[in-house]
């Protein structure tokens with residue numbers, strides 16, 4: 402019998418790709434010699450933005466900043482748990498200034514804790530909240546030392562996972578949280594030790610094949626029932642359907658040129674009810 406899945410309304414932060422282009426290379430997917438089409442990127446992004454709202458989710462927006470073309474990947478801006486925000490501290494100079502924009506956005510909304518990170522971390526690119534724990538990537542972008550800082554600031558136990566394949570440079574390219582206790586991942590992206598950790602924590606996980614991982618199929622967003630993922634990850638979509646999820650294919654081919662897809666464009670805001678007199 403197929404498991405019945407229940408969607409939970411979510412709250413997301415997105416950034417319109419008004420200034421999207423690829424003029425530098427900080428991951429293997431980016432090629433500045435390949436032309437980009439900003440108008441098409443905006444159109445594809447608008448479809449994702451509309452889709453979330455059609456599914457009953459709330460989406461807030463942060464203003465894109467000229468000269469910060471990667472700001473569309475809002476998942477990298479911070480990690481939010483209840484009323485606590487750990488702001489990103491980007492590895493590469495090209496993205497460093499994004500942190501101030503994200504920090505200001507959260508401060509203006511009256512979050513209790515808005516922590517400017519001491520250690521290099523790239524937000525939900527490497528921190529995925531999975532029920533009561535945080536799965537944390539390291540190896541390419543987020544420093545291992547940052548994981549202890551995340552645990553302290555966000556107040557949840559962190560499980561460190563080491564990424565070993567440069568194509569999958571953020572945890573959210575290699576693993577997606579489908580529900581509090583359920584994940585899908587591509588084993589080949591992880592060190593043998595981390596594969597063992599994942600096997601123990603999630604013996605029933607959906608294991609993705611390389612072909613689906615390579616088209617960023619794991620860069621997916623789930624609300625517990627609907628799973629939005631790149632439309633090219635057809636095999637993975639079928640396997641999600643077998644497990645009772647509703648896969649929804651999305652075309653973000655322009656944003657793939659920057660090395661990101663659905664999840665990268667989506668930062669989840671998980672917060673407690675605003676305190677009396679709070680700004681939200």
Ligand SMILES: CN(C)C(=N)NCCC[C@H](N)C(=O)O
Nearest residue numbers: 428474526571659660661665
């Ligand atoms: C799924 N991924 C990797 C993300 N969470 N973010 C995409 C960041 C892309 C940007 N050009 C960079 O290389 O930082």
